[in-house]
Amino acid sequence: MALPDLPAFATPWAFAALAALPLLWWLLRATPPAPRRVPFPAIRFLTGLESPRKTPARSPWWLLLLRLVTVTLAVIGLAGPFLAPADPDLPPDGNGKSPLLLVIDNGWASGVSWKAMQDCALDLLDEAQRNRRPVLLLTTAASATPPVLSWRDAGAVRAEVQAMVPRPWPTDRKTALEHLEALPGDATGAPGQAVWIHDTLASPDPEATRNLARALNRRAALTVRAPETGSVFVVEEPVPAPPYLETAVRRSPGGASVELPLQLRLLDAQGRVMDRVEARFGPTDTRVPVRFRPPQPGPASQAHPASQAHATAAGAAPAPESAPVRSRSSLELADGTGAPLPGAGTRVLMNDPETFPEVGLLTGEAASANREPVPLLDPFYYVEKALDTRAGILAAPLADLLRRGVTHIVTADLAPLDAARESALATWVENGGVLIRFASPRSTDRTDALLPVTLRDGDRSLGGALSWSDPARLAPFPPDSPFAGLAIPADVTVTTQVLATPQPGLENRTWAYLEDGTPLVTAASRGAGQIVLFHVTPTPDWSSLPLSLLFERMLERLLTLGSGTAGTGTEPGQDARPLPAWRVLDGLGRLVPPLPQDRPLPPDPAEPVRVGPEQPPGYYGSEKHAVPLNIAPGVDRLLSTGDWPEGTSLRPLSGQAKTRDLGGPVLALAFVLLLVDFVLSLVLRGLGGLRMRER
Amino acid sequence: MKDAATPRPSLNRAEREAERLPPLLVAAERIAASVTLGFHGRRMAGPGEDFWQFRPYQAGDPTRRIDWRRSARADQIYLREQERDSAQSLWFGCDQSASMDYRSARTLPHKRTRALELCLALASMAVRAGERIAIAGRDSRAAHGRGALVGMARVLGSDPPPSLEKALGAPVPAHSLVVFFGDFLDPLDQVRSAIRRLADAGVKGHLVQVLDPAELALPFSGRIRFEGPEGEAPVLIDHVEALRDRYLHRIEAHLDALDTIVRRHGWGCHRHCTDQPAQLALRDLYLALGTGPARASGG
Numbered sequence: 002m003a004l005p006d007l008p009a010f011a012t013p014w015a016f017a018a019l020a021a022l023p024l025l026w027w028l029l030r031a032t033p034p035a036p037r038r039v040p041f042p043a044i045r046f047l048t049g050l051e052s053p054r055k056t057p058a059r060s061p062w063w064l065l066l067l068r069l070v071t072v073t074l075a076v077i078g079l080a081g082p083f084l085a086p087a088d089p090d091l092p093p094d095g096n097g098k099s100p101l102l103l104v105i106d107n108g109w110a111s112g113v114s115w116k117a118m119q120d121c122a123l124d125l126l127d128e129a130q131r132n133r134r135p136v137l138l139l140t141t142a143a144s145a146t147p148p149v150l151s152w153r154d155a156g157a158v159r160a161e162v163q164a165m166v167p168r169p170w171p172t173d174r175k176t177a178l179e180h181l182e183a184l185p186g187d188a189t190g191a192p193g194q195a196v197w198i199h200d201t202l203a204s205p206d207p208e209a210t211r212n213l214a215r216a217l218n219r220r221a222a223l224t225v226r227a228p229e230t231g232s233v234f235v236v237e238e239p240v241p242a243p244p245y246l247e248t249a250v251r252r253s254p255g256g257a258s259v260e261l262p263l264q265l266r267l268l269d270a271q272g273r274v275m276d277r278v279e280a281r282f283g284p285t286d287t288r289v290p291v292r293f294r295p296p297q298p299g300p301a302s303q304a305h306p307a308s309q310a311h312a313t314a315a316g317a318a319p320a321p322e323s324a325p326v327r328s329r330s331s332l333e334l335a336d337g338t339g340a341p342l343p344g345a346g347t348r349v350l351m352n353d354p355e356t357f358p359e360v361g362l363l364t365g366e367a368a369s370a371n372r373e374p375v376p377l378l379d380p381f382y383y384v385e386k387a388l389d390t391r392a393g394i395l396a397a398p399l400a401d402l403l404r405r406g407v408t409h410i411v412t413a414d415l416a417p418l419d420a421a422r423e424s425a426l427a428t429w430v431e432n433g434g435v436l437i438r439f440a441s442p443r444s445t446d447r448t449d450a451l452l453p454v455t456l457r458d459g460d461r462s463l464g465g466a467l468s469w470s471d472p473a474r475l476a477p478f479p480p481d482s483p484f485a486g487l488a489i490p491a492d493v494t495v496t497t498q499v500l501a502t503p504q505p506g507l508e509n510r511t512w513a514y515l516e517d518g519t520p521l522v523t524a525a526s527r528g529a530g531q532i533v534l535f536h537v538t539p540t541p542d543w544s545s546l547p548l549s550l551l552f553e554r555m556l557e558r559l560l561t562l563g564s565g566t567a568g569t570g571t572e573p574g575q576d577a578r579p580l581p582a583w584r585v586l587d588g589l590g591r592l593v594p595p596l597p598q599d600r601p602l603p604p605d606p607a608e609p610v611r612v613g614p615e616q617p618p619g620y621y622g623s624e625k626h627a628v629p630l631n632i633a634p635g636v637d638r639l640l641s642t643g644d645w646p647e648g649t650s651l652r653p654l655s656g657q658a659k660t661r662d663l664g665g666p667v668l669a670l671a672f673v674l675l676l677v678d679f680v681l682s683l684v685l686r687g688l689g690g691l692r693m694r695e696r
Numbered sequence: 697m698k699d700a701a702t703p704r705p706s707l708n709r710a711e712r713e714a715e716r717l718p719p720l721l722v723a724a725e726r727i728a729a730s731v732t733l734g735f736h737g738r739r740m741a742g743p744g745e746d747f748w749q750f751r752p753y754q755a756g757d758p759t760r761r762i763d764w765r766r767s768a769r770a771d772q773i774y775l776r777e778q779e780r781d782s783a784q785s786l787w788f789g790c791d792q793s794a795s796m797d798y799r800s801a802r803t804l805p806h807k808r809t810r811a812l813e814l815c816l817a818l819a820s821m822a823v824r825a826g827e828r829i830a831i832a833g834r835d836s837r838a839a840h841g842r843g844a845l846v847g848m849a850r851v852l853g854s855d856p857p858p859s860l861e862k863a864l865g866a867p868v869p870a871h872s873l874v875v876f877f878g879d880f881l882d883p884l885d886q887v888r889s890a891i892r893r894l895a896d897a898g899v900k901g902h903l904v905q906v907l908d909p910a911e912l913a914l915p916f917s918g919r920i921r922f923e924g925p926e927g928e929a930p931v932l933i934d935h936v937e938a939l940r941d942r943y944l945h946r947i948e949a950h951l952d953a954l955d956t957i958v959r960r961h962g963w964g965c966h967r968h969c970t971d972q973p974a975q976l977a978l979r980d981l982y983l984a985l986g987t988g989p990a991r992a993s994g995g
Contacts, residue, residue, distance in 0.1 A: 036918075036919040036920055036921040036932060037918065037919065037920045037921065038920075038921050038923060039916060039920050039921070039922055039923070040798065040922075040923050040924075040925055041798075041910075041911075041922040041923065041924065042795035042796075042798045042807075042879065042881060042908075042911065042924070042925050042926075043881050043911040043947065044922050044923070044924040044928050044930075044931055045881065045882070045924075045928065046881075046943055046946040046947050046950070047922055047931045047933065047943060048928075048929070048931055050931075050933070050939045050942055050943065
């Protein structure tokens, strides 16, 4: 630690210019400053007068000195002086020219502090470049292609780090360690210093983290540069809890024990802020739940069973804008001042119709205003019970439902609508709505066109007093039905049903059968939408289906047929094509076009997809049908690292005193002196002369 | 409508005329007014028409001038004296060459401005005393009244102004008075010959030399390149302060030479420095004009 504050020079050979100073001295002395010029009418009496003191005209000594100092300063400035504080982590081998092993965590968790981490790395590389230390760069985020590790010039590594953006997936330190171990032993000699720019997380693999730290420490003195712990955030995927969306913000433990006010903001597809809710972290909180109102195209209906407006939510919902607002909204975490926290973990992508469908219950015109639901007798009672945790429910006449933009409409009977409303409903279905209909005792007299199959007149009774048969049970669901895989309870029986007229293609439209092969649920697609018919009533009158858990499961499956899914125009269950990446999140939480190596999303949502280098988070599918994939479900825990191997020094990112460049100030001083010299020359030449001439 | 919009032509012209009245004349009249206060006209005995006073006879007086009627009423013998005829003409010349456009400091007036002020102030006083004025080398005969004064101010302020060389060479009627203003720093040959010629023609006169204080003191130092206003070759001097004494010696000699020339012909020479008030110079000039010609005519 000898004289840490002595300035060093980037380009010392510039001092060669100082050799020219004597020449300059001679030149300046040889060329005196121009004399003052004075107009004088009595000049006649001056001609012929000779100066008795015949001294050669010379610049005054102080002007010479000033100019020499100016030139010297300029040369020093061009030599690039800088003050570099000694790095305490440098190995004590003196010259500090030993190779540098640089490890950078560039997983999603680095997003929030990426700027500081990058600056820290650049500072280190600057220093390495000045001392001509070779650098080995190891990044810990998983990558599709194995990285090529080699000792390189610090300048090349610097350019790479400058262009680096964190990856939107977790780190894979186990693989990183394997890459490091695979490095041939002493290519350039042992590294003198290892620096790990760390994202503070031990997860997802604490064991690998420990191993990597040990491996690094074995090779060289390890310095860990990390941001403050507790600065990694993840926003969970929202869960519908009508009328809200419920989500939570998680934080890595071990943060400073101060309150941390954050904002969770709801953005629409265009990135406009639709809503903001405060998420305030207490000193020890690691998880803060947040409730949102889902994005809605219009003012909330009075009939909607809404509780008081939550926080700032929806109080001033923007004026009705039509359907596009509903789709592809996202959540974004911002700090207290409203600046978004960068990172893939602080962004949650949503596709609203799937996340939070809205189901309309079609009521009659007159009864709508003050419908007082009668428990157990109301035709929608069981439907509401089955859906109310999974969707927003609105009971209203058709016009209100259409204006509201619901994704599903349920009718409790087959009573025909008048022509105008029927065509409006048909148009809505064509545009992607899902119409779910139930049979009713009154339903068979006359029907409208909004049915998937043609019905026979009258209904069929099973197991009644006047029939020979027993109440029918359900057959297993056909494999291409959306209900496929649901367990069928033994106690669900059907006593009465309406029957479909046998016709070609009926089996293609049937999603559920009774044991005797008669259809129980039929469906047909109309345009972008679907019409689904339950051949029984929504009440237990005709069957015990509405009482069973199966009923709830079936309706739940139907909710997934939202306009987005139905928008592809394919029959559910037949949509087996994988979804290509449409927009992906980068490590700073920005939506960008996908890279060629991004793999499509497998179509089967039952199998959990792990976010990784091949499947970055983002939207998959197309603009019309975008399926979001988020990081949050894959992040099961946030652990801060604690145990470092013996001898590790742990330092903050910005702890090191910055290298100060003195070249600028010195050059500026030289320039000021140049100006002073200019003014002095003017004065010597006679500013008075200027003043006289201006008259 | 159209007529109302444009001002009447006569008024317009009058305003233009008033506008054109030289500001220099106004300043000169103010200076003149401050000087004439305390001087009560120039009434004195001299060759004239009107009765002025009786005075007792002294030996040597011509007997022709004895007023016998007045002498009969007393024991003494009285002479009758007439008032001096003031119908004299003043001829002016003012140097307005480039060397007069000089001042060594912002606080001082230009030499040319001061010379014009003095010239017009003197003319103004002369006009008020009823005498006639003219510009030498330009006017053929002298005129009186305020109109002559305004006309003269206008001519002096015109561009190009009348030159002093022409004035020095111009014929002037005998027994009139000439006053020349200028710095008279050029070689004196022209001045000497002009004064000799005019004095021979019986013309009395005065020179008013207007100088800048810098020209008398050379208050510069260091390395200076002097540039003449009239195309003289520039002079580069390394240490001005070292040769100040020699310069002062030279200019003293020049001024002495000028004095000698002027005095030899009985003319007056007045030196005025622009850092002195104009009133001072004017008062000197006034006294000299009042006494000089009178004594000359008396003697």
